[in-house]
Amino acid sequence: MPLRSATFDLDGTLVDSIPDLAAACHAMLAELGQPPRTDGDVHRFVGKGMAVLVERCLTWDAAPEASLLEAGIASFRRHYADINGRASTVYPGVVEGLEAFRALGLPLGVVTNKPAAFTSPLLERMGLAGYFEVVIAGDTLAFKKPRPEPLLHACALLATEPGLNLHVGDSLNDIESARAAGCPVICVPYGYNEGRPVDSADCDALVSDLVAAARWAAGA
Ligand SMILES: O=C(O)COP(=O)(O)O
Numbered sequence: 001m002p003l004r005s006a007t008f009d010l011d012g013t014l015v016d017s018i019p020d021l022a023a024a025c026h027a028m029l030a031e032l033g034q035p036p037r038t039d040g041d042v043h044r045f046v047g048k049g050m051a052v053l054v055e056r057c058l059t060w061d062a063a064p065e066a067s068l069l070e071a072g073i074a075s076f077r078r079h080y081a082d083i084n085g086r087a088s089t090v091y092p093g094v095v096e097g098l099e100a101f102r103a104l105g106l107p108l109g110v111v112t113n114k115p116a117a118f119t120s121p122l123l124e125r126m127g128l129a130g131y132f133e134v135v136i137a138g139d140t141l142a143f144k145k146p147r148p149e150p151l152l153h154a155c156a157l158l159a160t161e162p163g164l165n166l167h168v169g170d171s172l173n174d175i176e177s178a179r180a181a182g183c184p185v186i187c188v189p190y191g192y193n194e195g196r197p198v199d200s201a202d203c204d205a206l207v208s209d210l211v212a213a214a215r216w217a218a219g220a
């Protein structure tokens with residue numbers, strides 16, 4: 001059945017944001033006098049939103065005290081607001097891919113676990129904001145991916161049924177959210193999946209980039 005809309009994950013699918021996320025984590029840990037993390041650690045920790053990223057940075061033998069976590073989140077917010085978009089880059093094939101999706105006549109949305117305060121500024125700075133009619137961020141609703149609510153909300157705003165909305169992501173959080181919402185889901189292999197490669201068996205297809213994703217959508 002032809003698709004009626006498409007939604008995209010942000011971090012690891014549209015934009016390689018690890019350099020800036022890692023810089024903000026490094027600054028936060030230094031400010032709090034906590035042990036440092038590597039960029040590779042941050043790569044594994046991204047996926048379930050800002051609070052979980054900060055908590056993972058601060059977890060060694062045990063989870064951090066609530067007061068330390070709170071201070072970490074406040075510090076991260078301050079640093080990332082300043083850093084966001086500086087060293088991040090749009091992945092190859094994204095602009096061409098979004099153009100191809102647009103040429104299919106599909107309205108497009110972003111469904112990310114990144115907080116709203118950082119999502120629209122990043123899309124603006126990367127020159128991608130104009131492609132999307134709908135942006136659902138990690139704190140738009142009470143629930144994030146892998147819960148279905150963000151995708152269901154995006155589908156409602158895009159005036160499509162979940163079964164006719166293709167979600168394109170980079171992680172199991174995208175896959176589980178899409179499955180629970182009833183959306184077809186395909187993944188790119190180059191993003192962040194909390195330290196594991198994405199398994200093609202878990203999604204409807206693994207595609208090399210967004211150009212290939214648009215080709216898949218055209219044949220769906
Ligand atoms: O904020 C995160 O942890 C990940 O964001 P994403 O959902 O755009 O990959």
Ligand SMILES: [Mg+2]
Nearest residue numbers: 009011012170
């Ligand atoms: Mg992602």
